[in-house]
């Protein structure tokens with residue numbers, strides 16, 4: 001029970017900055033990606049350049065995946081059957097590759113900013 005209380009407390013503390021960031025993020029255009037069988041769908045995501053956008057990554061697999069992109073400077077773990085909003089940009093026009101680091105053979109994609 002004590003562990004549970006601690007976990008709930010920790011979760012609420014961790015959630016606080018996310019809630020604070022929510023209003024600004026809600027205004028950003030959101031693009032949804034899924035991970036299924038360790039493949040991103042879609043694998044090519046076109047987004048507007050020069051403005052912040054949100055990638056909503058839904059992991060339909062039961063295993064965790066790590067969304068990793070050096071060019072986007074993001075490295076985020078999405079647990080199995082969970083989703084995560086990842087804020088990116090503003091991006092200059094161009095192509096920004098990403099991958100699922102836990103399944104680098106199959107999980108690849110690119111964000112194209114126009």
Ligand SMILES: [Cu+2]
Pocket residue numbers: 066068075101
């Ligand atoms: Cu990594």
